[in-house]
Amino acid sequence: MSIPDWLLRRRGKNADGRDAALWTKCPVCGEVLYRRDLSANYDVCPKCGHHFRMNAYDRINLLIDGDFTEIGNEILPGDPLGWVDKKTYPVKLAGDREKSGISEGVVCGIGSIDGFQVALGVMDFHFRGGTMGTVVGERIALLLEEARKRKIPCIIVTASGGARMEEGMFALMQMAKTTAAVARFKGDGNFLATVLTDPTTGGVSASFAFEADVIVAEPKAMIGFAGRRVIEQTIRQKLPDQFQTAEFLLEHGQIDMVVDRHDLKTTLVRLLQYVAGASSGPGASR
């Protein structure tokens, strides 16, 4: 047994949380990865190219140069239904806050990408599966309203299991709220791009995710309306592996491009260059 192997095994067995967190295993190819290497590679497996689910602030660091002024971070969830199952909803929220280091399922703000000022929203699957409740809807709407006021492009990176059950119809209504904000924003001639990451489903895919001018997706991201399990239960058969992947959607004409995370920033910059070059200002006729 080589020393690194031994080290891994030992860490795997008796590691306390911090030690274990130094290493992780690629769920696709099984390669054991040193976390720092993985982070340096934008959370993409150096061996097989698997795109790990990214934390919101890592994504912001990846895309934004310099300062990022947050919008709506003072808005925190309530408990509109008084939800209780195994735990109360506030207890679940507190647990996710601790685990993910963020206050809700999306981080929004204004920053610049290669000289272009943009409004950026980044969802994070680590907070309640990226589900959309009232706070996610409200922050996205505030982001779009601020971008509309400033006449700047908006980019939203999605990662979501859909609407948040514990907020019931309030959660569903965020599809209406975000859509209304998107329509106003786009109606003024502004540019919206979405980046769909693994997974993007349900109430998020069926609202702002698919209302953008340009829709980019990360490789192999699972994207769809109904969850895979729901479809399999309905049709009573297994679905092929590539079903609902980004590549499947590209082939079916649902998205514009599949972009590796290493190329995401340059791709977005190229798009922003076209938009900036299209007219002297948003809404100008062409």
Next chain:
Amino acid sequence: MNGNVIVERERGLLEVERRIADLRDANVNQPVDFSAEIAALEQKYESLQRELFGSLTPWEKVNMARHPSRPTSLDFISQFERFDELHGDREFRDDPAIVAGFALLRGRPVMAIGQQRGRDTKENLRRNFGMVAPEGYRKVRRLAHTASRLGLPIVTFIDTKGADPGITSEEHAQSEAIAMCLYEFTQARVPIVASIIGEGGSGGALALGIADHVIMLEHAVYSVASPEGCAAILWGDASKAEEAASRLKLTSADLQQFGIIDEIVAEPLGGAHRDAATVVANVLGAVSAAVDRFARLSPQELQEARYRKYRRIGAWQKERQGDTGTPGG
């Protein structure tokens, strides 16, 4: 699928009904006077009905909303003075789970759009149990756009377990179809009045539900996911649907209190199907009154009011925060 708890309950009632009818027959055809027995049975019937249907739990309401005899969208739309159905998404096919077209409501031309489930197995197969495919949502979007351009108010009827979750629907971009339906409804320059008449399930229902005035039948339900879906998502067990139904706050009373719906139309004891004609007339009356009210607003005023309405819905709290989430942390 388990039996419908409301249908089960009605069996006992039907038995009493039949006995009353038999006694009435006997009263006419035979010399013996059964009036006292009839009166007693009628009293029993009344109290039984109150006992069975006087107050329904959320799960019972879910079953009421799914009752096979409950009036469907076409039962409402057929009571407009005129209706001319329009078909197809202009791209691929016509989805029979959506019924839509020009209609005349109290003399006013409108665009009527409804989700249509079947009454029997054969019709349910044709209409896919009211679960709409992308083509159906594209038909809705097309006709909503036409209505908006022509200045015809949009009147919708919502009755679906949810959008169709099939392979073809995913291949045909169900997400985009629903999203762009929502988009069209937020932008419409005409009054929109939506009525939830049965089950309003998830985004597939909301696609017809962004409206200036939302009416809900007393025992209809409207939910972020079906109770079965919610139970499967949260607890990995669809059989806990009854528990999910009670937690989701999906009844008309809850949703009116939340400001998510605007008006409740009452149902007779035992549900809308016990007196469908009256229920349909009452809903159409409420729809017509709401259309009249919103027709006074200009297109810009309508759009602005609708924006503010949906912008407001939410239950978040503002808090000063210091320690959560720092960039690069």
